[in-house]
Amino acid sequence: MERSIKVRLFGTLRLKFRPWEMEVPLTSPMKLRDLLDLLEEKYPGLKETLLSDGELRKGVIILKGGQNVWHLKGLETEISPGDTIVIFPPGAGG
Amino acid sequence: MNLYARQHGLFSPEEWARLKAATVLVAGLGGLGSFVAEGLCRSGVGGLVLLDDDRVSPPDLNRQILYTADDMGRFKAQVAKDRLLKIRDDLWVEAWVQRLTPDFTIPARVSLVVDALDNWESRFVLDDLAFKAGKHLVHAGLKGPFGQVLTLSPSSPRLREVFAGVEEESGPLPATFSICAVLGGLVVEEVLKIVCGREGALVDRLLLVDLTTYDFEIVPLAR
Secondary structure, three states: OOOEEEEEEOHHHHHOOOOOEEEEEOOOOEEHHHHHHHHHHHOOOHHHHHEEOOEEOOOOEEEEOOEEHHHOOHHHOEEOOOOEEEEEOOOOEO | OOOOHHHOOOOOHHHHHHHHHOEEEEEOOOHHHHHHHHHHHHHOOOEEEEEOOOEOOHHHHHOOOOOOHHHOOOEHHHHHHHHHHHHOOOOEEEEEOOOOOOOOOOOOOOOEEEEOOOOHHHHHHHHHHHHHHOOEEEEEEEEOOEEEEEEEOOOOOOHHHHOOOOOOOOOOOOOOHHHHHHHHHHHHHHHHHHHHOOOOOOEOEEEEEEOOOOEEEEEEOOO
């Protein structure tokens, strides 16, 4: 039985936050909003990067299991043990 | 010896025939599009449609390999066409100096579309057009030493779904020769894979590239 989730940071987030990969103990589901509170302890400043007025800030993508949380329930998306969360600001430049 | 002597044995006769019969639309001829267009030309693709409404300017020369100081002020699509024809005079190539708009029609002879544009709005329009035309879209984007490559098939989630929540950034984004070369090379390889029907393509698989650590990570997308 899975007892943790994986969090992976990519792109320019790597210039501000380390480590880029983290396993977070989790035995029961929690909301993304609560996970970000938890991650703030490990990555001070991450919430300010990802949220604006308590809502998801534009410009950074959060994928849960390969699906953008904007198409799930946003900050209310349920994160379960075994999930992989990928957070990155995609590059628009060409 | 011909131009392709060093590729001999890397493509089966069937694959080579597919490559020669393919026409690729390259949208955007900046840092990424330069490497993609030249790479596809040198690799033997049959035809290219080059789309860009911009002119060559000095800040382009740190990474946009199709252009030189002699080309300042000229339309990129036209310069690109002239250069590619000097490499291969058998290349079928059209230079379209125009902005991408929703009423644009992807020509029927185009087999595959490459998104090498530099803003999300145009990228989403291009993806809509590729979907409507039933073509694969190979997307690449960059910022500084980071970037991503992703291919969407006609049955994939669309680009605006995958990248929901992005926002346009003001001003030119930082871009180096190296990230353009790496991502451009990956896009060329990806186009060859899809055209030849090979396995291992990045359809519904987001490749994230980090040149600060040389990390390459593939994130499978949910359908």
